[in-house]
Amino acid sequence: MQEGKKTKLFYHLKKWLEKAIMDYRMIEEGDHVLVGVSGGADSLALLDLLNTPMIFVPEFSLTVVHIDPGFDPDAAGYDRLESYMKAGGYNYVMEKTDIGPLSHSDYNKKNPCFLCSRLRRKRIFEIAGEIGCNKIALAHHQDDMIETLLINMFYGREISTMMPDQPIFGGSMHIIRPLTYIREELIKKYSREREFPIVESSCPTNPVSRRRYIKNLLDSLEKENKDIRANIFKAMSHVKMDYLPGLHRIRKSDSCGMEIAALIS
Template sequence: MAYIDQEVRRLVGKAVHHYGLIDDGDRIAVAVSGGKDSLLLLWILRERLRRLPIRYELVAVHVDLGFEPSTAAPLEDFFRKEGFDYRILRTDYGVQAHRPENRENPCFLCARRRRAALFRQARALGCSKVAFAHNQDDFIETFFINILYGAQTAGIVPRQNFFGGSLVVIRPLALVDSHKVERMVRRLGLPVVENPCPSAGRNARTEIRDFLFGLYRKNRKIRGNIYHAMSHINREYLPPPLKRASVAPKDAAEKRPQGETDA
């Protein structure tokens, strides 16, 4: 077994155990966009079943956003070839989100509608959990997006309850950085689907990613330090909150945690 395989499996296992992500008997809807992260997550979650004393079920769910070329066809071929249980949801969410009246923030509207569709499908399938493929870099980037554009210290978490705990979002790639994901996907030869969204690579996340990766190249410890800092808060050395009126109007409108997408 290649070193990268062992390392990614170890980190996924560590996240699953440390954050309590998967239990015996779970039925899990895996959100598969067609990107490298979601394909790897689906692959690894099935591969782990061969080595674990517990059992769980997986259903791959893909939301086609209505762009051309369609992302549904190549993913359906992959699911069938590999024997995955799957559902394809065909929508026009991406096209509608890019209408002229919503030009300022199409990603937020699209992600919200896509997530709602995933949640509805998960519940219809009898799934108690939805697995998203956010990797460690997604956690860090979302943290910075909220600080810079949402005026709050917030991010995404490895496990999150919705609807009173009847549906749980899990993120098993929380400890795996994007470089490791890319290396393992390339080694496995997984068929990554190109993102047809016109906003891909042209948003605040891309700018923050470029900035952070510049730091990582200078010091390999920075990525891990930032991730650990998100759960080691020394409030004694942080200023108390200002009144809401002190926050710029455009920032106050974005108080809800920002920057999260369904990987």
């Protein structure tokens, strides 16, 4: 471990990262973990924390994967990120693609973010299979989970969010999110502390995305109630099924069906 990592913030983040991993059994002995690194502060912080000695987490190996969406024609960020991987001694796979421009082309104006995310995720799954990774670690943090809940409610008409540990392909792989318990502001602070070679996003949709709208909305609400985000996150673990009208209607329907079946028999 480098001396620069041994700060109060480092130990705080390590504690909550390891707690999330243990609470959801994200990593087990001998796992090969693919760490998705976009070049942003969140993913570089996740990689940095996972690449330090663990107290409670079993032994595992990791490989870094970076999928360049192709927004930056000069590829300066790509080259800087590759230099960082080499200097850190990481096993890594980096690919340049045209996923970004393709997703923002004229035929896909309605939902470029969905297609971009889907294509990048598809390629990550393919690489994970090729190099034998059974866990895919993504850098979604607590704020991402809160924002996704509201995005799905406001625009998708459902109550759902990201899972800390999500089995895919029948359980042969798992998507894990070790930063589940950690707030975005602390991750950004840690990234500045560690002076990561941040690759700024060149995505044209980023400033006007739904996620940006929700983030700004929460910032506004937080001015009156500083616990807004914390309360929403805690509410996900305090769901009162009997007070959700849709589920209550389904239960009543099932009950009526059982009564009718009993009368017929």
